[in-house]
Amino acid sequence: MKLIQAIIKPFKLDEVKEALLELGIQGMTVTEVKGFGRQKGHKETYRGTEYQIEFVPKIKLEIAVADSRLNEALEAITRAAKTGSIGDGKIFVSELQSVIRIRTGETGEGAL
Amino acid sequence: MKISNLLMKMGLLVAIMVGMGEWSTALAEDASVPTVNSGDTAWILMSSALVLCMMLPGLALFYGGLVRSKNVLGTIMHTAVILCLITIVWVICGYSLAFGPDVGGFIGSLEWIGLQGVGSEPSTVYATTIPHQVFMVFQLMFAAITVALITGAIAERMNFKALLAFSVLWSLCIYSPLAHWVWGGGWLAKMGALDFAGGAVVHISSGFGALVCAIMLGPRKGFGKEPMPPHNLPMTVLGTGLLWFGWFGFNGGSALAANGGAGVAFIATHIAAAAGGLSWMAAEWVHRGKPTVLGIASGIIAGLATITPAAGFVGPMSSIFIGLVAGTMCYIAVVWKTKLGYDDSLDVVGIHGVGGFMGILATGLFASIGTTGLFFGNAGLFGIQVFLALVTLAFSVVGTYIILKIVDLTIGLRISAQDEEMGLDLSQHSERAYS
Numbered sequence: 001m002k003l004i005q006a007i008i009k010p011f012k013l014d015e016v017k018e019a020l021l022e023l024g025i026q027g028m029t030v031t032e033v034k035g036f037g038r039q040k041g042h043k044e045t046y047r048g049t050e051y052q053i054e055f056v057p058k059i060k061l062e063i064a065v066a067d068s069r070l071n072e073a074l075e076a077i078t079r080a081a082k083t084g085s086i087g088d089g090k091i092f093v094s095e096l097q098s099v100i101r102i103r104t105g106e107t108g109e110g111a112l
Numbered sequence: 113m114k115i116s117n118l119l120m121k122m123g124l125l126v127a128i129m130v131g132m133g134e135w136s137t138a139l140a141e142d143a144s145v146p147t148v149n150s151g152d153t154a155w156i157l158m159s160s161a162l163v164l165c166m167m168l169p170g171l172a173l174f175y176g177g178l179v180r181s182k183n184v185l186g187t188i189m190h191t192a193v194i195l196c197l198i199t200i201v202w203v204i205c206g207y208s209l210a211f212g213p214d215v216g217g218f219i220g221s222l223e224w225i226g227l228q229g230v231g232s233e234p235s236t237v238y239a240t241t242i243p244h245q246v247f248m249v250f251q252l253m254f255a256a257i258t259v260a261l262i263t264g265a266i267a268e269r270m271n272f273k274a275l276l277a278f279s280v281l282w283s284l285c286i287y288s289p290l291a292h293w294v295w296g297g298g299w300l301a302k303m304g305a306l307d308f309a310g311g312a313v314v315h316i317s318s319g320f321g322a323l324v325c326a327i328m329l330g331p332r333k334g335f336g337k338e339p340m341p342p343h344n345l346p347m348t349v350l351g352t353g354l355l356w357f358g359w360f361g362f363n364g365g366s367a368l369a370a371n372g373g374a375g376v377a378f379i380a381t382h383i384a385a386a387a388g389g390l391s392w393m394a395a396e397w398v399h400r401g402k403p404t405v406l407g408i409a410s411g412i413i414a415g416l417a418t419i420t421p422a423a424g425f426v427g428p429m430s431s432i433f434i435g436l437v438a439g440t441m442c443y444i445a446v447v448w449k450t451k452l453g454y455d456d457s458l459d460v461v462g463i464h465g466v467g468g469f470m471g472i473l474a475t476g477l478f479a480s481i482g483t484t485g486l487f488f489g490n491a492g493l494f495g496i497q498v499f500l501a502l503v504t505l506a507f508s509v510v511g512t513y514i515i516l517k518i519v520d521l522t523i524g525l526r527i528s529a530q531d532e533e534m535g536l537d538l539s540q541h542s543e544r545a546y547s
Contacts (some may be wrong), residue, residue, distance in 0.1 A: 044341055047410060047459060048447040051339035111468050 001096040001109060002070050007035065007059040008081040008091040013059050019080040020063065023072055026059040026112070039087035058089060065097055066109045140316075146234035149241035153371035156239070157244050163253035167260055170358050172330025174413070175264050178458045183201040183268045184545045186536025190263035194279050198256040201283055203227055206255055207248050208287035210296050211238065217299035220292050220345045230544040237297065250365060255291070257362075258314045264320035264458030267443025268340075269332050269532050272540045274523045280517060282321065290317055290504060302494070303378050306483065308377065309366035309422025311471035312504040319465020320505045321512040322456060328516045329525050331455035333532050343404055352409040356385055363423040364417040376481055377423035381416065384423075384435035388415020389438025392485045399447070407443070410463060414442035417467035418474065425479040434474045442466050461497050474503040 008016055013030065016050060018022040020028065034055035065073050082088055101111040131368055152233050172191040176184045198206070212220030226249065235244040259279045264276070293300040294307050342348060362382040367374035381544050392411025396401040418438035419431060426434065446462035447542065456462065476497030479485035486494040519525060526532075531539035538544060 018242065044339070045396075045404060046341055046402060048396055048407075048443060049450050051341055051401070052119055053339060053341075 001099060002067060002111065003037040003094050004061075004063045004065060004067055004070075004073060005031070005079070005094075006063075006077050006081065007058050007091075008061060008077075008089065009083065009089060010057055010059045012081045012083070013061070015080040016061065016077055017078040020073065023069070023076055024062060025065065025069070025073060027063075031060040031062075033058050033060045037087070056087070060082065064099055064112055065094040066112060115501055116477045124411055129418065130366065136279055137230075146236055146240035147362070148234055148243055148318040149230075150370070151370040152239075152241040152368070153243060153246055155374065156242050156250050156365055156368065159248070159361030159365025160253050162249045162358045162477075163250070163257060164195075164358075166355050166362060167191055167253075167257050169261055169432065170351050170354035171352070172258065173347050174355060174409075175267065177347030177349075177351060178264075178342045179267050180340060180535070181546060182535025184343065184347075184537065186272075186540050187263070187267055189272075189536075189541060190275060191260045193276065194260045197276065198259055198283050199252060202252045202255050202281055204236040206288050209284065210291035210470050211248075211251065211256070211478075212296075214292075214297050217302060218292070219289055219298075220296055222301045236298045241369060243515075247368070250368075251291070251295075253311060254314060254362075255287055256421050258287050258310070258318045261314070261318040261460060261464055261480070262322045262325060264325040264460040265456045266329055267332075267457040268536060269329060269526055271524055271527050272536075274519050274525050277523055278284055278285045278519050281515045281519070282512065285315070285515060286317060286321065286508055287433030290507065292505075294500070300500055300503065303499070305494055305496050306422045306425065306430075306475050306493070307361045307421045307472065307500065308424040308475070308478065309420045311418075311468040311475070312500050315417045315420060315457050315464040315468025316472065316501060316504045319463070319468055321463050321508045322460035323454070323465060324509055324512040324516065326454045326456040326461070328513070328520070329455075331453075332457065334531055336453070342406065345409075349405060349409050350413055354497055356412060356416065359385070363420060367424055371480070376425075376427075379428060380426055380431040383428055383431040384415040384419030386415070387432045387435025388412055388439040388442075391415075391436040392443045393439075395440040395443040398441075410446070410459070411443070413438035414463050414467050417464050418471040420468065420473040421471040422478060425475055425485075426480050428478055429464055430471055430474075430478040430480065433518070434471070434478065437469055437474075438470060441470060469501050472504075 034057055036054050036056055039056060041052055041056055044053055046050045063073065077091060098107060099111040100107050168191055170206060172188040176188045179187045205222060208222050208224035212224040218514050230244050230248050232243045232245055234240045234242060235247060239247045259282055260423045275350045283300040290313050294313050359381055360378055364378040367377055380483040388409045389412040392414060394428045396407040405530045415438045419434055422434060444464050446459045447464040449456055449462055476494035477486045479493060480488045484490040527539060
């Protein structure tokens with residue numbers, strides 16, 4: 001199993017969610033986060049003084065998938081979250097040791 | 113009980129006057145006995161309530177939106193507590209010091225302490241067509257808002273107890289004497305200095321007092337290193353609208369009658385606010401590339417502050433000019449502040465200090481109604497106005513410095529660095545605005 005963490009633009013959340021639902025992926029966890037990469041924030045002006053806002057609002061999406069579903073999930077996220085401009089975000093993939101469904105106590109891929 | 117008696121008396125007076133019509137007014141004027149005029153009284157009562165609305169909620173929301181979210185309640189609290197506190201101070205002795213019988217041109221006597229002798233009959237000296245108490249309460253609102261304006265310079269870092277002590281001392285030692293000099297028949301009034309609704313008494317005094325506060329308190333923790341953007345600009349815009357609305361009472365009411373003079377002031381106020389908003393917006397657009405909402409809101413306030421001393425003396429075209437100059441000059445002052453490095457957090461100096469100062473000078477240049485300024489052939493008035501602006505500035509700066517020193521040595525001006533990090537709302541009041 002793999003854990004996918006995708007950092008995306010907030011307004012792209014709906015498209016990414018729809019794309020994943022089409023693949024039959026059942027659940028995800030979403031967090032509002034702040035950060036910066038090469039986009040390096042943006043400028044705000046108040047009463048003529050410019051502020052460099054370094055940490056930009058982003059959405060962090062966490063999805064656990066079976067190894068067999070990984071590639072199509074990554075492809076769906078990439079396609080849906082892409083605008084082509086700087087700041088589109090990143091996807092991190094890591095090994096997922098175990099999963100437990102709390103209600104039934106099921107473990108492994110059956111719990112996904 | 114007393115209040116209902118008073119209301120009955122006023123009602124009776126109004127009824128008698130309405131019943132007797134113009135004949136009675138003419139008779140009263142002949143005998144030169146002050147008589148209550150119902151229209152004037154209604155307008156000044158209404159204007160007093162309008163000035164209240166400038167403070168709570170107007171100024172409270174204007175300032176509240178400009179601070180960070182952890183300080184919004186503390187900031188609103190400043191205006192609320194000053195309104196309550198100065199009301200009591202004014203009734204007990206502030207009014208008597210400002211408007212009581214003159215002592216040597218410098219201060220009012222304590223004869224009217226606790227409003228003794230200030231009744232429902234008109235005063236023989238001030239606003240002789242409205243009950244003396246109505247004049248008193250109109251002036252009360254001015255006394256309260258002047259102190260509240262200063263809190264923009266001490267935002268997000270002042271000790272609450274110190275603020276209470278400072279407010280009482282400042283109102284009694286700075287505001288009351290100034291009001292006496294200019295409006296209470298004091299030495300500046302005798303010179304012929306003109307301040308229609310408080311360019312000097314309210315805006316220069318609070319604006320440059322605020323400068324001393326900002327310097328003596330020192331900058332907020334992290335000032336200049338981390339951004340401190342306003343947390344809720346729609347709240348600030350709501351405050352701007354309420355200030356604009358209330359300013360009609362502030363300036364229009366300063367005619368102290370419901371007459372042509374009130375109309376002149378009302379129109380000038382509105383025009384200067386509009387011109388100020390456009391001017392600041394344009395200046396920022398040229399300078400930074402975008403017109404901003406905070407810019408137009410700030411420019412409106414700059415226009416209002418600047419027209420205040422001139423409102424009853426200038427025509428519509430002069431008002432446009434004064435508003436346009438106000439918007440751009442105050443914008444430059446606010447941008448310039450950043451270079452000077454002091455932390456006037458919500459720009460009291462750049463808007464009220466600079467605006468009030470320009471307004472007092474503009475009165476000496478543009479006055480054409482009831483008196484004449486430099487541009488209408490009277491150079492003398494301009495000299496007096498320059499003097500008025502400088503005296504007010506100097507008195508406020510020195511007086512504010514002394515008061516802050518006393519408060520700093522006895523109570524301490526700043527909250528601890530830890531409390532400041534936590535925010536006023538939690539550290540000073542154990543409350544949170546948003547959960």
